[in-house]
Amino acid sequence: MGSKKNGLLALLGLGALAWWKYKNSSEEEKQAVKDKVNTAKDNFNQWGSDLKSKATDVASQVQDKVNQTKSSVEDKINQG
Template structure:
């Protein structure tokens, strides 16, 4: 059995264990898990949005520089 198969089998086992533990938890514990998942999702969305904003900002700066170089090139040709 290859390493990939062993890794997938281990991941499946951990998933089954987590599912069993969740199903046997109290309502308070289930709510804590849901809150942690929602918090992680919100943080991930915030991080993704911040990353997108930074990428858009860099792309805008690059476009401004390209336009500036184009203008200088056209001025030197005229």
């Protein structure tokens, strides 16, 4: 339990330090931080879109395979 408490306190301290540093930064430095955050957000959104697209492709391939197997089984039943 103490380890979690220390970790949370360390994280809170880092957050407070980052906030203080940001508040005392020049406008150019603030804009650079905003640009980095926006770039990271765009990259994360693109990654999410790519992941969703790949999942949709895999689901489509699985559905196609299920349909092929179903047709194959139905053909064998009808022949036999």
